[in-house]
Amino acid sequence: MDVITLESCHSTWVFEPNAMRFRRILKEIEVGDHAVATGWRPYFRLQLESDSEAFTVFLNPEGSRLIRSWRHTQDCQQCGGHVTAVLSLTELRNALSA
Numbered sequence: 001m002d003v004i005t006l007e008s009c010h011s012t013w014v015f016e017p018n019a020m021r022f023r024r025i026l027k028e029i030e031v032g033d034h035a036v037a038t039g040w041r042p043y044f045r046l047q048l049e050s051d052s053e054a055f056t057v058f059l060n061p062e063g064s065r066l067i068r069s070w071r072h073t074q075d076c077q078q079c080g081g082h083v084t085a086v087l088s089l090t091e092l093r094n095a096l097s098a
Contacts (some may be wrong), residue, residue: 002017003015003017004046006055008069010026012024012027015043021040021043023039023041024039042057042059053069053072054071055067056068
């Protein structure tokens with residue numbers, strides 16, 4: 001499975017370009033022993049900004065429905081650089097299979 005994984009301040013974003021779908025795994029939120037993840041949602045295009053940490057998920061071809069977020073960094077401008085949890089590969093696989 002080819003995926004693109006992006007870390008934002010509060011979520012791990014997982015994109016499957018071949019299937020044109022994505023989901024988010026929410027950080028530091030668990031039910032039982034499992035991370036909370038959204039269902040798979042279709043998307044039309046993923047745009048990564050070259051001059052910033054921003055990215056945009058276009059939900060329709062017209063670009064009228066979109067989600068904009070930012071990749072979390074060490075000195076993050078969005079959250080003040082607070083440390084956020086990073087999912088291990090095992091946690092990521094478990095969340096995707098749930």
